[in-house]
Amino acid sequence: MPTPAPLDYTDVLALLRERGLRMTPQRRAIVSEVMRTKGHIAPAAIARTIEGEMPGVNPSTVYRTIALLEEVGVLQHSHLESGAEYHKTDEAQHVHLTCHRCGRDDALSIDEAAKLGRLIHQHGGFVADLTHFAITGLCKDCAAA
Numbered sequence: 001m002p003t004p005a006p007l008d009y010t011d012v013l014a015l016l017r018e019r020g021l022r023m024t025p026q027r028r029a030i031v032s033e034v035m036r037t038k039g040h041i042a043p044a045a046i047a048r049t050i051e052g053e054m055p056g057v058n059p060s061t062v063y064r065t066i067a068l069l070e071e072v073g074v075l076q077h078s079h080l081e082s083g084a085e086y087h088k089t090d091e092a093q094h095v096h097l098t099c100h101r102c103g104r105d106d107a108l109s110i111d112e113a114a115k116l117g118r119l120i121h122q123h124g125g126f127v128a129d130l131t132h133f134a135i136t137g138l139c140k141d142c143a144a145a
């Protein structure tokens with residue numbers, strides 16, 4: 001799968017405008033905050049930051065804008081122990097290993113996970129999307145405790 005080139009704030013605004021969306025100051029602030037965020041993007045954390053910067057922005061506007069960013073291919077969600085979080089699409093290709101005791105989140109590269117994908121594929125040709133759901137369990141420390 002070719003990795004898409006990373007997009008910046010201006011590219012994303014252009015993408016949304018192409019879809020005929022009115023870029024309100026709220027939406028701009030949300031897009032800017034999302035694009036500034038490194039690593040996992042938690043909608044609730046974005047909503048809190050935006051609320052701090054622009055009091056009165058409805059959290060549902062934040063959630064809708066993030067959903068829209070996924071629709072246009074900028075973001076991709078994964079289900080982690082803590083709920084759904086987003087990645088920029090070009091950073092999404094890894095498998096989450098989440099500890100259900102301490103919440104630690106580790107990542108398996110897609111190359112490391114390839115063996116697992118092949119194993120599953122032997123079972124009736126199923127093509128697994130291992131990036132979508134986290135594998136939950138115990139981290140090394142919690143398992144030893």
Ligand SMILES: [Zn+2]
Nearest residue numbers: 040087094096
């Ligand atoms: Zn991740």
Ligand SMILES: [Zn+2]
Nearest residue numbers: 077078079132
């Ligand atoms: Zn999902």
Ligand SMILES: [Zn+2]
Nearest residue numbers: 099102139142
């Ligand atoms: Zn743990």
